[in-house]
Every structure is written in structure tokens, then in C-alpha cells.
Amino acid sequence: MELLLQTFIDGLLMGGLIIIIGVGFSLCFGVMHIVDFAVGEWVMLGAYTGWLMVRYFGHDAMFYLPVIFIIFSALGWVIYPVILQVVSGKRFNPAIMGLIFTFGLSITMKGGALTVWGYHIQSVPTWLTGKTLYLGPLTIPGLRVSGFFFGILVTLLLLAFLYKSRYGNVIRATAMDRDTANLLGADVRKVGAVVYSLYAGITAMSGALIGALFSVHSVMGAKYTMLAFFVVVLAGMGYVPGVIPAAIILGLLQSFVSVYIGGRFNLAALFLVMYGVLLITPKGIFRRGW
């Protein structure tokens, strides 16, 4: 019984970390219909930036999360026009071109990280490292719990922004019907830029958190790209509220498969489920995807 509960908690917390990445990614797809293959690399860059800041300026890694958000939002703002150029325009197949372009970006980022920082693994200590919560027989790592709640918090903030604020309405309108929104006065280009920068900032910030939790490594991106895809496929591409339950399902799946079936089948189970969902309900389990 105790093992069951602990497995459940582990899974919950594992999923919690992925929520933020999924949220940004889903939003980006929902509004701009771009699947960003470089999502894992944004995570990696955020992690490295967090590490660098702690290294050169001291203080705790958690302190820099907002800073990283700002830096990468700015970066996203700058890159967006290029992506827009690729995705619009009459050529071979804009959707595929967009995919390949972000794929190219991911290779560049990974290659850059490898060239500059090599294959060494870096650790980012924070005051939360090693702090554990005890709940009866259950052991709950402090850092993961914080990650979980942080993820929920950011998601709720984002959802509040999207559903309650005026500009959030504009964004959702653009997601639903770009042309009509344009006709009704929304600056569609600017909306896209805002969304992309939000996405870049949030994803990089979660990267810094993940860097503190696990470790920072040039090739860590691939793993998070895969997890982001899984969450967004399950939730439905573009359906942001679906990300929370989808991420939790991801965590629980990994946890239970590892403990009760066997660790070897961990990743295989993930891919199998992802493939299955795409075949059976491509719009996600809530059927609200794009």
C-alpha cells in the first residue's frame, strides 16, 4: 500500500514538472499552428543560463527564474518574425517548412551548446536541494514539490491571463479564427509575437528549474521535446487547460510502469501510448485539440 501511494506521489510530481513546458508548447501551437521541434532545446538553454548566472553572480538559482523568463521572452520576440516568414508564404508546404525550420533551430542550439560547453554535466544547487517532506510513510522531495506547485501556479496565471484579461481574449480569438480576428482589428502579427515570446520565456524558465532538479547537459533537450510532445498530444494540440491532466497522466504512467511492470518498458510504454492516442483520438483525450 505504501509503495502504491509513493508511486502515485512520484508520478504526480514527475508530471508536475512537465506541465509548464506543455503549457507553453500547446499555446504556441494553438495560436500559430507551429510545432516547435526546438522546445527541448529552449529547456536546455534555460537550464544553462540558470547555471551560468549562479556561477557568475552567486545567489540561489530560484532567484533567477524571472530573469530567465525575461531574457528568453526577448529572444522569442526577436526570432518570431523569422518563423512567421517561414510559415506564411506560398511555397512547398508551409506547415512542414515550419517544422523543418524549428528542427533546424534545435540542431543549431544543440550543436552550439555542445561546442561551447561540451558534454560535461553540470549541477545547479539551490536551497531546496535535499530538503524532504515527510507525510506519514511517504517521502516527498522538496524540490519536486516546489516544481509541481510552481508549474501549477504559472499555468493558472497563464490561464487567468488568457481567459480573464482583454488581451487574452484577443489571443484566444486569433487561435480560433485568425482571419476573422484580423478583420475585427486584432494585430495578428503582434499576437503571434507575444505568444511566441511567452512560450520561449516560460519554457526556458522551466528549464532552469529542471536544471536545478536534475542536471544540466547539452543533450538533455531531446528528452523534454519527447515529453512535451506526449503531453500536448494527449491534451490535444492547442488546448491549454488539458495540459495539467495530461502531464499528470504522463507522470503516473511512467511511475506505475516503472514500478509494477519494469523499468525497461518505461519509454516504450510512453511511445506506444502516444502513437495510440494519435491514431484513436488525434484531437487529444478531451477531443478539444486543433
Next chain:
Amino acid sequence: MKRLSIFALITLAIFMVGYAQAQEKRDFFKIGVVTSLSGELAFGGSVTKRGYDMWEDAVNAAGGIDIAGKKYKVKLVYADDQSTPATAAVAGERLITEEKVDFILGPYASGTTLALAPICEKYKVPHITGSAESPLVWLKKFKYTFGTIPPVNLGPRSAIQTLTQDVTPKPQTIAILGIDDAFSKFSAEAMKAAAEKAGIKVLKYEIVPEGSDYTPSVTAIKSLKPDIFAMGNHEKAAIEMIKIAKELKFNPKAYVQHYGMSTPDFRKGLGKDIEYVFGISYWTENMKIQSTGLFKNPKEFADTIRKKFNVDPDYTEAGCAAAGIAFQEALRAIKAAPPLTEAQKDALIGALEKLDIGTFYGRVKFATEGDAYHANAGLESVTLQYQGGKLTEVGPPKTRVALPKYPAPPWDKR
């Protein structure tokens, strides 16, 4: 269409560039090195490079290899295998046919060694790897390939032996967590075999893919309360597993890990948490070995590496330098001067098989039959443990410098 044709002709020209080169006369030994200078194993590759470079420097500092009274310097020519077997094969081909090297010093990883070995067989070029540990390499019985490190399926045995023979109360149970990659799995299996042989009950033997989150596996292991938690992996996964163990407050009485616990990255990644972790090695700088060849004793080698590269050496660096020394001694035995002819290369194989030398690394004697064909049968592994932040030899009894510390105190009490 003209542009396309011109492009085609330029391509043609590039292909013609690789045309034959002339044979040169030289008075130094030209040695090819295939190792991972890039790719995911670049890390391990750089360790081997340090070892080989150290040997090159030391030999040249002494004037060169002494062949029948005349000294010949050595020059290493590197070719990166990019951590992939296919490139290792191309690299070998390039070193042998273009650079016309006398012999080859081998890669970091077993996979790349497996692809390189047939190339050396084909061209009949002697090849020693200072690092590859997988038993698979030796099972193939390559005539021209040797290794200075014993196969990994024998290594972890000593750690388990120390834990069964030299500590009280004797551990009864063990759980093993390994990574699903060629090397780590052998490591994990070796631990399992050693545990079973020593009468320790294996509560759980789990292999997980690299890159997954290890938390659930560690959770499952924790719930079984094993006395020993053994890991067959590389340092990256090991760092994560131990961090997770700490977070989950999993307190086995001993941690055992192979391979990577002796590397600087492991120490940097875990900081104070490395304390009490057991591992194995074939060589440490504190060993009491005396040698008449290059590097009088392990300490001298370690000091030289620290001075030049500012890192603490691991047994892989030592194994690589020892590979160079093995070639050196074999060359002296057959009195061969560079450039080596076909006949001399063959004679070199014979000399290597007869070799039985003591070096700063320990004894080097290549097996000439059995499953570990051409691997170094002259070395036994020793058990290490981190005590006070330093890697200390705690077994076997006749060579150890300190007693193993067991059980490890729970995380809260450290």
C-alpha cells in the same frame, strides 16, 4: 543546366583529391589513435587522450623508444571516431592507408572498438585499446587486437567480495539498477553474478533506458529495503540516481557503482554526497607499485597528469599509458625500427602475446586463450570507497590502506 554540370565536375574533382600518397622514410614511430573526440562519448575519449598523450610526452622526454641502442621518438596521430562505430571504421582505414601508421592505440568505447578491430585484422596492424572493457570484444578472438583493461564482467566482483568478507554485519540482500546500454548492462550483470556467487540475495535486478526518470525505480528498490544498492551505469546516471536516493531518503547500508565513481565529474556532481560510495578500479595512484619503466610509481604518473592537465587521473588514463608501454616493450623485444614492415607487425603480435611486464599500472600480460582472449589477465580489481572525500583502497586485505566503512549512515545523520 550548365551550372549543374559544373557542380558535377567540381564534385568529381573533390573525389580525385583522395588519390594515393607516397611511402615515406622516417626515423620516428608514427602511431594512430582512434578515440571519441566528439559525440556523446567525447568525455571518455578525452580521458583516453590524456593517457595516450602522457605516454607520448614521457617517452619522448626520455629520448624515445630504445631499439637496439638507437632511440626513436614517437608521434601520435589522432582520428576522431565521433562515438559511432561506422566512423571508427573509417578512422581506422584513414590512419592505416593514408597516414600509414605503424600501429594503433584504441578507442574509449567497446562499440567503436568492435568496429575498428576488423579493420586492424584486415590490414594486419597491431592494436591495443587502453579502455574498452566489454567482454564482447574478446569473444571475437581478434588476432591483432589487445586490451590493457580486464573485461568488465570480472571487475565488480571485488567490491562484492569486500562487502561479504570484510564487513560486519555481513549484508544479506542487494538490489541492482543498471542502464540499458552495452557497457552498463555488463556491469550490472557482473554485480548480479558476483552477488549470487557470494550468497547475497538479489532482491531486484532492474535495467532502465538511459534518459528516463529513475525515481520510480529507486522508489521500488527502496520499498524492498536492500542492504546494498548497486548501480551499473556511467557517472551521469549515477549522479542522478544517488541524488534521487537522497531525496527519497533511501538509506541502503552501502552504495556500489561502476563505472564512473572515480571520475572528477562524479565528484563535482555530488559534492559531499559521494561519501561512502564503493566502486572498483584496476589502479589507483596510491597503490604500492614500483616500476623500472616509464613512471616509477603510480604517484609519479598522477602528479604528472595533475601538473599538465589539472585533473586527477582515473584507471583509464593509466590503462592507456600502459598500452603505449606495452607496445614499447614489445618493440624492444623484436628490435624493430620505424617504419614497421608487414613482417615486423606480425612479429609484434607474437611479442605482445609473450609479454609479461610490470608497469606503474600493474602487471600487463595478455591472455592467449579463453573468453578473454588478448585482454589483460594480469590485473585484479581492487575495491575503492570514498572516505573523507578521498578515494581510498579498502580491499583486498593485503593491499588496502583502510578498512571499509560500513554501514553508511542515513542521509539525515551526515
Next chain:
Amino acid sequence: MELQAANPKTLRSSLVWRLTVFILLLVICFIFPWIVSPLWLRIGTEVVMWAGLAQSFNIICGYTGRLDFGHGAFFGIGAYVTGMTMTLLGWPFGLGLLVSGIVSALLALAIGYPTLRLRGAYFAIATWSMGELIRQIATILDITGGAFGLQLPAVLNLPYFYYIMLLVTGLTYLTTYLLVEKARFGYKLLAIREDEDAAEMVGVNTASTKNWAFALSAFFPGVLGGIYAYWVTYIHPDSVLGGQITDVMCVMAFLGGIGSLWGPFLGAIVVQLIQRVLWVVWGEGTFYLVIIGVTICAVILFIPNGLVGLLEGTGLFSPRESVNELRKKIKW
């Protein structure tokens, strides 16, 4: 847009010129092993293999318009099938190759049947996850050697492998030319690529056409994978089923010119040579990734028709359809 071949006289002379170059290239390809050193022969064999792989990717992506991000899995499957039939069953190499190709094609049909309903990004992600799943299966199963990989008997006859690779790649290009460029099958694919629903409405059986294209595109990597296994003698899940195989195929096809017959060939030469030259000259392996990444971004941005588009003088941003029509007229 300028039509260089407006004048029949220049059309004929440029045809002669092109034919000469083509024949010259063919001759070089045949005598290649005897005129270069073993190192360059190895590199040449690699280039030929990648040219075939990139073209197979082109069939499903360039001509049919489906981005298959798991295409490398067929290469790995071919490698493993040949490896296993040779080591476990003791079958001869040629038979193993044939089985590899057929197994890959059958698998493609099986996967394609449910998956080809998806489009665009969904298809890309689905095929990607299928590819990764296959890699996990290969690692988990013991019969494939698991993480230890598979070792094949070593036969070191470089020219032999070169010619086999050349043969299979040549077949790939020939098949593409005959079935996709010239036959009605190809027109159907283009129709599906440009507007699938419209194609369905004018009577094209899109489901079956797509499936056959997918199977065709899987057959060749399967065979090439089998050759690769025997050539390198050691395979394991990361080296033949890893994502990097698809990545490289994709980059080569796009760089050379997606949707064109010779694009993948050009792309394969350029990318593989860049990689090898950087390796020989710089001893470097990671900066090459940056170069490739930047190149692919630049290609998408500025020359979406790839190098072929550039060399054909169709310039930047030209619509693909007109190029197709033009090429049909000039018969390249």
C-alpha cells in the same frame, strides 16, 4: 520566369551537354573503387548509401507531402533483419537483404494503414513516436542482442560493398524516376501532396496510393540498412535506430531539393562531404551540427527548393508547380 530552353537549338545542345555529363558521372561511379584510396572509397560508399536514404525519404516527403520523422527506423529494421537472419538463421547475405527490404515494406504497409490518415504535424509526431518505439523494442528484446547490439561476421572487401550500395541506390533512383516522375503513380502522389481532398474527389484512391508510396519508400532503406550492417559488422539500437538517421536524411533531402529527383543526391554529397572534411581537417564533430542547423534554416528561409532549385536557375521563392511542369517539358 525565364525559360532557358525557348530555342529548340539550344534545347538540343544543352541536352547533349547534360547527357555527356551524366554518362561521365556514371562512368566515374563505376570505376570509382579503382581510382581512389580505401579511405575515400569508404567515404564514397557512405555518400552513395545516404543518397539512397535521402531519396527514399524524398518519396514519402517530397512527392507525397508527408513528413515522416521516423523514417530512419526502416533503415534500422533492415539492418537488424539482415543481421539476425545471417547470425541466427545462417542465411546468405543476398537473401537477408531481400528479406530486409520486404519486411520493411510490409511494416510500412502495416503502420501506414492507420497512420497515413493523419496529416502534417500529426503524421510527423506519430511516425516519430513509432520510430522511437521500435528503437525501444530493439533494446528490450534479447533476440536482437538488446543493448549489446549485434555482431556480424567480418568480410572486408570494400569494392564489393561499394558496388552493392551503388546498385541499390541506383535502383532507388531508377524506381523513383520511372514510378514517380514518369508514371501516373507519380502524378497521383503530387495530387495528394498539393490537395488531398481534391485528389480524392477526382477519383484518386488516396488511401491505397499513399500506402504504396510509403511501402516503396520503406523498401530501399531496409535493403540499404542490411548492407550497412554487413559492412560495418557491428550494429546496436543507437547506431541504426537512433533519431539521427532520420535527421540526416531529412537535412540532405531538403538541402538538395525536396521533391526533385536529383536533390537528395546533391544533398547527400554536400552534407556528407562537409561532415567528413570537417572531421579530417578539424578533427571536430560538434561544430558541424551548428553548420548543418544554420544551413537547414537558411535553406528553408531562402532557397526552399534546395540546391537543385538554385542550380536550375529557378531562383528564389519560385512556386513548385511551375518547376514541375517545366521539368516535364525539358525531361530532366
